[in-house]
Amino acid sequence: MVSISDKILKSASINHTKYITEVFTLKKEVLKLCLDFYGKRSKIHKKKFNLDLTNIEGSYVVKIQSINWFLEKSTTKTKNRKGVSRKVKSINKTDNFFNSQFRIFPNKLNIINELKKQLDYFNTTRIRNLLIEKPCFLINESDKYDSTFNKKTTQTKRLISFLFDYSEFSKKNSSVYSQNWGAYKLTEALSARSCLYCNRNYTLTVTNCVEKIIRPEIDHFFPQSKYPLLTLSFYNMIPSCHICNSNLKGDIPFKLDSHFHPYLSSFEKENAKFTYKPRNPMAFFGDKKELKLKIDTSNILNLNNQIKENIKVFKLDHIYNDYKYIVKCFIKLQRKTNKKKIRDIYKNVFIDNQGNQWANSEKELYELAIRNHYNPDDFNKKPLAKFEKDIAKEIGLIK
Numbered sequence: 001m002v003s004i005s006d007k008i009l010k011s012a013s014i015n016h017t018k019y020i021t022e023v024f025t026l027k028k029e030v031l032k033l034c035l036d037f038y039g040k041r042s043k044i045h046k047k048k049f050n051l052d053l054t055n056i057e058g059s060y061v062v063k064i065q066s067i068n069w070f071l072e073k074s075t076t077k078t079k080n081r082k083g084v085s086r087k088v089k090s091i092n093k094t095d096n097f098f099n100s101q102f103r104i105f106p107n108k109l110n111i112i113n114e115l116k117k118q119l120d121y122f123n124t125t126r127i128r129n130l131l132i133e134k135p136c137f138l139i140n141e142s143d144k145y146d147s148t149f150n151k152k153t154t155q156t157k158r159l160i161s162f163l164f165d166y167s168e169f170s171k172k173n174s175s176v177y178s179q180n181w182g183a184y185k186l187t188e189a190l191s192a193r194s195c196l197y198c199n200r201n202y203t204l205t206v207t208n209c210v211e212k213i214i215r216p217e218i219d220h221f222f223p224q225s226k227y228p229l230l231t232l233s234f235y236n237m238i239p240s241c242h243i244c245n246s247n248l249k250g251d252i253p254f255k256l257d258s259h260f261h262p263y264l265s266s267f268e269k270e271n272a273k274f275t276y277k278p279r280n281p282m283a284f285f286g287d288k289k290e291l292k293l294k295i296d297t298s299n300i301l302n303l304n305n306q307i308k309e310n311i312k313v314f315k316l317d318h319i320y321n322d323y324k325y326i327v328k329c330f331i332k333l334q335r336k337t338n339k340k341k342i343r344d345i346y347k348n349v350f351i352d353n354q355g356n357q358w359a360n361s362e363k364e365l366y367e368l369a370i371r372n373h374y375n376p377d378d379f380n381k382k383p384l385a386k387f388e389k390d391i392a393k394e395i396g397l398i399k
Contacts, residue, residue, distance in 0.1 A: 001316070002199045002379040002386055003266035004192055012189040013234045017131040019181035020169075020232055024127055026058035027163055028119050030066035034097065035116055038070070039107045041098050049097075061175045069162050071102045105155055118156055121148065122163070135221065135235050135256055135264070142227050157228075166224065166231040172212045187215045192239045192380040196262040197249070197314050200383050201241035219245040221254050221261055235263055248314050259313070260306040267386065268376040271299045272307050274320065274390035276327050291324045293317070320387060327391055334395045366398050374398075 030053065037049045053063060096102050105111055130141055149156065168176050170183040177185075187205040195201050195216070203216030216239040222230050230236045238261075240249075254261075267273075275296045294317050297308055311317055351357050358364070363374040372388045379385040392398050 001260075001262065001267045001310070001314075002194070002196055002376075003262050003264075003269070004190055004196070004380055005377045008189070008191060009263060012186065013132050015189060016181065016186060016234045017128060019177070020131050021124075021127055022058070023062055023176060024122070024163060025124075026056070026062045027066050028122065029056050029058075030063050031069065031159075032116065032119055034067060034070055035112050035119075037098075038112055041100075046098055059176065065176070067097055069158075070104055071096055072104055104158075111153070111155055114153065114156060115159060118149065118159055121145070130229060130233055132234055135261055138222070138227075138230050138233050138236060139256070142222075142229050145229055160228050164229060164231045166220075169232060170218065183218060184212045184215050186237065187218070187239050190239055192216070194380055194383045194385070195241035195244055196238055196380060197240050197244040197310070198316065198319070199379060199386055200319065201243060202383060203239050203241055216240060217242055217245040219249060221259075223251065223253050225251075226253065235261075238262060244314055252313060256306075258306060258309055260303060260310040265303065266376065266379070267295070267307065268379065269301075270303055270307060271301050272297050273299075273394075274387045275394055276324075276391065291327055293321045293324060293327065295320075323384065323387065326384070326388065327395075330388075330391055330395050330397060334397055362398055366392065370397075 033049070033052055033056070037045055040049075053067075056063065100107065126141070129137065133141070165176075168174050171178075172184070174182050177183075184205060184207060187203075188207070193202060193204055195203050197219075205215045206213040219238045219240045220227075220231065221236050221238055224231045227236070260267075273296045275294060277292045277294070278290060295311055297304065297311075300307055358368065366374045366389075370388055370392060372382055373379055373385045374389065376386070379389075389398075
């Protein structure tokens with residue numbers, strides 16, 4: 001429904017791409033090194049492996065995670081049996097990696113070659129495109145990958161899940177992303193304080209120096225289950241409220257030709273507007289039961305079907321009818337304040353002790369009186385911003 005300014009989207013997408021690319025590239029380097037040494041066991045190979053691993057610059061944690069990808073997970077049972085753990089404990093102690101009984105798959109040339117092909121496929125340009133490009137391009141990239149690797153094994157699926165690891169990205173205290181980026185940093189950079197799908201609920205990101213407190217849910221516009229390559233794509237992650245993301249959208253597969261993407265436009269830009277219809281004259285005298293609210297789609301410029309589908313999925317017509325009391329208050333305000341009285345309020349109320357006026361424009365007057373945002377670029381900062389301005393315009397409180 002509401003969007004984020006292009007300036008903020010561009011800045012956040014650049015940072016997102018920078019930090020995710022760093023982690024992805026490091027994972028790729030360590031995985032390729034492991035595959036090169038997968039069938040080798042001698043002390044010379046172990047020594048060379050450790051040396052090459054140390055020479056790869058980057059996060060220690062990511063290196064260990066990449067090595068552990070080849071090993072079965074440790075459990076209490078495996079730790080107690082023979083007193084060993086199946087997790088690599090340090091870069092300089094990689095005995096578990098060279099122990100075939102701990103590996104997740106056997107040393108078979110066809111598996112190793114297939115994984116190498118997968119890693120080679122994701123060159124720097126392709127990774128950048130997957131992270132920063134617009135939604136239509138993302139779908140093309142995903143389809144291209146599917147056609148290139150039409151037969152996917154269990155191990156290739158595991159590899160994609162590890163490379164594009166959204167679960168690690170979304171953790172509150174991720175050891176991989178928490179320092180520079182991650183879900184909290186992303187939602188903070190986007191500065192969307194209300195749900196982009198409904199503009200009804202706050203979606204605040206609150207942190208302090210020592211902890212991450214709350215953040216909005218992140219909806220994947222294109223579902224993770226169908227598009228695993230797009231789980232970390234900037235334009236596929238939409239900050240939203242729990243009701244829209246989990247209760248209403250859920251597993252519904254969204255597409256660009258059938259659903260509205262809030263980063264690409266907004267209801268305001270497409271001329272979809274909130275309106276009200278009185279059922280009888282009593283609506284103008286405080287009886288909110290005699291009002292009916294709806295979103296007027298008769299003058300939509302583009303994306304008519306997509307907007308109507310979002311209204312349907314997120315139940316916007318139904319839910320916004322619970323805000324009739326706001327329309328009632330606006331009608332009451334309009335009845336009690338004609339143009340002369342509004343001028344009187346401007347001249348006599350919005351002044352300080354020295355006689356200086358607080359408000360110099362309709363925007364300032366509106367935001368002081370209504371306590372919501374006037375500029376459409378700011379609609380995402382407070383719930384009901386678009387709804388209240390549309391109704392205020394229709395009633396005649398503002399031009």
